Each structure stands twice: as C-alpha cells, then as structure tokens.
Amino acid sequence: MNVTTVADGVYQLSVNIENILFEGLWEIPNGVSLNSYIIKGEKTAIVDGVCDWDGVPETLFALLDKLEIDPKSIEYLIINHMEPDHSGWIEDFKKIHSDFKIICTGKAAELLEGFYDHTENITIVKDDDILDLGNGHVLTFKEIPNVHWPDTMVTLDQKTGTLFSCDAFGGFGSVTSSNYDDALTQDEIDFYEKEAVRYYANIVGAFSMPVEKAIQKCQDLPVKIVAPGHGIVWRENPQKIIDDYTRYAAYSKGIAKERISIIWGSMYGMTEKAVNFIKKIIEKEDIEVDIVRVPESSWGTVLGSVWESTGIILAMPTYEYKMFPPMAAVLDELGKKKVTKRKAFRLGSYGWSGGAQRELDEIMTKQRMNWEFIDPVEFKGSPSQEDLKQIENQVKELVKLVKETVNQ
Ligand SMILES: Cc1cc2nc3c(=O)[nH]c(=O)nc-3n(C[C@H](O)[C@H](O)[C@H](O)COP(=O)(O)O)c2cc1C
Numbered sequence: 019m020n021v022t023t024v025a026d027g028v029y030q031l032s033v034n035i036e037n038i039l040f041e042g043l044w045e046i047p048n049g050v051s052l053n054s055y056i057i058k059g060e061k062t063a064i065v066d067g068v069c070d071w072d073g074v075p076e077t078l079f080a081l082l083d084k085l086e087i088d089p090k091s092i093e094y095l096i097i098n099h100m101e102p103d104h105s106g107w108i109e110d111f112k113k114i115h116s117d118f119k120i121i122c123t124g125k126a127a128e129l130l131e132g133f134y135d136h137t138e139n140i141t142i143v144k145d146d147d148i149l150d151l152g153n154g155h156v157l158t159f160k161e162i163p164n165v166h167w168p169d170t171m172v173t174l175d176q177k178t179g180t181l182f183s184c185d186a187f188g189g190f191g192s193v194t195s196s197n198y199d200d201a202l203t204q205d206e207i208d209f210y211e212k213e214a215v216r217y218y219a220n221i222v223g224a225f226s227m228p229v230e231k232a233i234q235k236c237q238d239l240p241v242k243i244v245a246p247g248h249g250i251v252w253r254e255n256p257q258k259i260i261d262d263y264t265r266y267a268a269y270s271k272g273i274a275k276e277r278i279s280i281i282w283g284s285m286y287g288m289t290e291k292a293v294n295f296i297k298k299i300i301e302k303e304d305i306e307v308d309i310v311r312v313p314e315s316s317w318g319t320v321l322g323s324v325w326e327s328t329g330i331i332l333a334m335p336t337y338e339y340k341m342f343p344p345m346a347a348v349l350d351e352l353g354k355k356k357v358t359k360r361k362a363f364r365l366g367s368y369g370w371s372g373g374a375q376r377e378l379d380e381i382m383t384k385q386r387m388n389w390e391f392i393d394p395v396e397f398k399g400s401p402s403q404e405d406l407k408q409i410e411n412q413v414k415e416l417v418k419l420v421k422e423t424v425n426q
Contacts, residue, residue: 019077020195021084024245024253025178027155029056031081033068034192044220045316048213049192052103053247054078055182056087057175060152063094063121065173065182066247067107078107079114090115094149096157097122098184099170100129104247109134121149123161126169143171145235153177160239162186162232164225172236179242185222186232187259189214189249200254210250211262216322217248218266223325223355226270233264269325272359272388276424277306278416279323282333283313283342288367289335292401292409296331299410303417305329313344320348324357329420330389331413332364332378339373342366346377353385360387361423363416364394365409372396392416 019033036049052068068078082089089111095118097105108130120130120140130136143149143159150156154177161171165186173182181187191213199207222229237260244252244259252259269275278300284290293309300307308323324330332349334342341349366374375394382389392415397405 019081020193020197021081022195022197024055024251025175025180025243027058027153028175028178028180028245029058029085030054030197030245030251031056031068031078031085032193032197033077033081036192040190041221044318046190046318048190050190050217050248051193051197053245053249053251054081055180055245056082056085057151057155057157058087058153059150059155061093062087062091063096063149063151063157064092065096066098066104066184067095067111068104090117092118094118094151095120096173096182097126097130098173098182099167099247100126100133101167101185102133104184105130105133108136112136121159123169123171125163125167126171129167129169158239160235162228162235164228165232166222166225172232174239174241176240179240181236181239181241181244181256183236183244184247186229186236186246187244187252187263188217188221188246190217191249193250197250198253199250199258202250214249214259214262215266215325216318218263219321219325219355220318223266223270223321223357226267226356229263229267233260233267236260266325270356270358272328273423274328275306275326276421277308277327278329278331278420279327280307280309280331280333281320281324281345281348282309282311282331283335283345284333284367285335285337285342288397288400289333289365292365292367292397292406293333295401295406296333296409296413299413300417303414305417305420312348317348317351321352321355321357324352324360328361328424329416330360330362331416332362334366334374336366336368336372336374339371341374341377346381349378349381350385353381353387358386358388360389361416361419362389362391363412364391365396365412367397367399367401369399390419392419
C-alpha cells in the first residue's frame with residue numbers, strides 16, 4: 019500500500035489487488051491498483067475509496083494514519099462512481115464516523131440507497147457545480163454518465179488542476195510508490211499503456227460512445243494532472259492518457275492498428291497445423307501480429323488483443339454441429355463489448371458435416387458486429403497442400419485489406 023503526494027494538498031492512497039478475477043470475471047495477470055485521494059484545504063475531502071477486497075477498511079485507515087489524518091476530520095466523501103470497488107468502504111467508514119456529507123450525482127444517490135441503505139447528508143451535484151474546501155481547493159464536478167455506470171462523474175481540483183477521473187483514464191497493473199508518469203521509465207510507461215488497453219477493452223470498451231462524450235467534457239476543463247481510480251497518475255503528460263483513450267474509443271468502430279489478431283482453438287491439432295502454417299507466412303508480411311489460443315487464454319486476453327487489431331483471423335474446428343465452444347463464447351463476448359467492423363478471415367477443420375461457419379454467422383448477426391469476412395477455408399481433417407495454398411492466399415488478402423483500411 020502506498021501514500022504519495024500528487025500535488026499541493028492532494029494525496030493518493032492506493033492498494034494493489036492481485037490473485038483475484040476483477041469484477042469476478044477478468045483475469046488480471048499484473049494486478050490492479052485501487053486509488054483513493056485526499057484533498058486537504060481548510061476542510062478535508064476524500065475522493066472515492068478503496069474497497070474491502072483485502073482487509074480494507076483497515077488498509078484505508080492505516081493509509082490515513084500515515085498522512086496523520088484522523089478519519090473523523092473528513093468532512094466530505096466525494097463519490098465519483100458507486101461501483102463497490104470504489105464505494106465498498108463506506109459502510110465501515112460509517113461505523114467510526116457519522117458526521118460527513120456525501121457529494122455525488124443523482125444516479126449515485128439512488129445507488130447509495132440500494133447498495134448501502136444510505137440516504138442522509140447527500141448533496142447531489144450536476145455539471146459545473148462547485149465545492150469550496152478552502153485554501154484554494156475549489157472542486158468542480160462534471161457528470162460523465164455510463165463511464166462505466168450511469169452514476170459516474172469526474173471531479174476537478176481547480177487549485178492543482180487535478181482531475182479525479184475514477185474509471186475513466188484508468189488502467190490495470192499494480193503500482194509502486196512511484197506511480198507517476200514523471201517517475202517512470204519509457205519501458206514502464208509502455209507496460210502501463212498495455213495494461214490500459216486491456217483495462218479499456220475489458221471494463222470500459224462497451225461504453226466507447228459515452229467515453230467519447232466524457233473526453234469532450236474533460237477537454238473543457240483546465241486539467242494538469244489525471245488521477246484515475248486505477249493505475250498510474252499522469253502528471254507530466256496528462257494528454258497522453260486522454261489521447262490514448264480517444265484512440266481506444268475510436269477502435270470500437272473498426273479501424274484500429276495495422277495489426278492482426280489470430281484467435282484459435284483446436285482439439286486434435288488439425289486446425290493447429292493450419293495456424294502453424296499461418297504463423298510462418300505472416301512473419302514475412304510487414305504487419306504486427308498477436309496470437310491467442312482459446313480456451314487456454316482468458317476472455318480478457320482475447321479482448322485486449324483484438325481491441326487494437328483491425329484484422330482478425332479466427333481458426334477453429336466444428337464441434338457437435340457448431341463451433342468449437344470456447345470460440346463461440348469468446349466471440350459472443352466480443353460482440354457484447356462492441357468489437358465491430360473488423361476485417362476477418364475464418365478457417366478450420368471439420369469431420370463430416372461442418373457447422374462452425376453457421377454459428378459464426380449467427381453470432382455476427384445477433385451481436386450486430388458487422389465484421390467484413392473474406393471467403394473462409396474449411397478442410398476435412400488435416401489441411402492438404404491445396405488447402406494451405408488457399409489459406410496463404412486468404413491471409414495475404416486480409417493483410418492487404420487491413421493495410422488499405424488503416425491507411426485510407
Ligand atoms: C467432440 C467432437 C465433436 C465433433 N463434432 C463434429 C460435427 O458435428 N461435425 C463435423 O463435421 N465434425 C465434428 N467433429 C470432428 C472435428 O471437427 C474434426 O475432428 C476436426 O478435424 C477437429 O479439428 P481440430 O483437431 O483442430 O480440433 C467433432 C469432433 C469431436 C472431437
């Protein structure tokens with residue numbers, strides 16, 4: 019757990035969470051941080067909290083102790099977002115301190131009642147409302163609904179230009195006490211960028227339109243520091259994470275990087291033979307490639323991979339007159355996360371009837387994914403030389419299509 023100074027009178031309290039599935043679902047191989055912030059003017063406010071996943075609130079109280087802040091001196095709880103990873107500590111906090119006010123949106127107030135039966139001392143804020151904590155720390159609020167719940171808002175401290183953005187501009191990846199972009203090497207920044215893409219695809223991707231609206235609203239604010247609820251604080255170059263999020267939101271519409279994700283699965287190695295062949299031929303093409311096997315890799319890994327790819331190769335066999343089940347499950351999830359308009363090629367082995375293609379078509383239609391497929395290649399059992407030649411032609415065709423799409 020870390021306590022650090024963000025800016026004059028602004029402190030971050032953060033804990034890392036590892037060895038769980040985030041939201042009970044998403045694998046986090048490199049962990050995730052939960053960030054809470056303290057603003058000390060004449061009055062003290064806490065922005066979001068850290069939840070009870072690992073012994074918090076004790077952790078939160080220990081962090082406050084490090085800052086020599088008596089929890090009872092906290093006058094305002096700013097709740098940017100009611101998801102329990104940020105709000106789960108409130109019930110415990112209430113056991114030791116009752117004389118505080120909650121600042122949140124109307125939707126968050128409804129959720130407060132539903133989740134914690136809390137209805138007292140709530141001030142509902144709207145766009146551009148302010149709260150003066152004294153010593154220049156005047157807070158401005160902006161609602162950013164559906165990033166990623168309907169209740170979400172951001173808070174700006176006018177004195178320091180710190181934007182407390184909660185889930186917006188967040189990322190996975192555990193942090194250290196030097197979790198500021200100005201204290202990180204380029205390699206570390208690159209690491210957190212990858213973690214941010216994965217976070218975006220897994221957690222926020224389905225809300226890319228609200229993200230675009232939120233970015234527009236935040237651009238109107240004099241932001242000098244971006245301090246999210248997960249991941250590192252952007253103090254030297256806050257525009258970097260704002261620009262990254264702008265790109266990630268745009269990727270939802272189909273044009274992403276000049277990159278192909280190969281998502282594949284195989285029972286007895288027949289489809290795998292074709293995938294191994296593709297690996298060899300695609301190496302010679304001037305294009306970035308990422309290869310993910312299902313079900314060995316999680317949905318989160320697949321989403322993180324395809325989010326940045328304009329092209330996708332799907333390789334899977336037929337299974338009980340349908341598609342290899344883990345591929346069907348992951349494709350359905352890609353649809354729900356609105357991975358749309360990709361350029362794609364499908365191949366796979368079958369025994370007697372086929373059927374994978376039919377289910378693929380059904381998922382594309384049901385989820386309105388609008389992927390543009392070039393002709394598939396299906397082969398009985400092991401791929402023949404002729405099948406491989408066809409596959410080679412189709413892969414080259416896809417590479418061409420991806421390049422044309424990205425560079426149009
Ligand atoms: C459990 C199981 C169910 C299968 N169901 C079908 C089927 O419904 N239709 C079909 O054409 N082939 C079916 N097959 C045959 C496979 O598609 C075929 O063996 C294929 O070569 C497997 O490719 P793979 O080794 O890449 O998994 C099935 C195979 C298994 C093991």
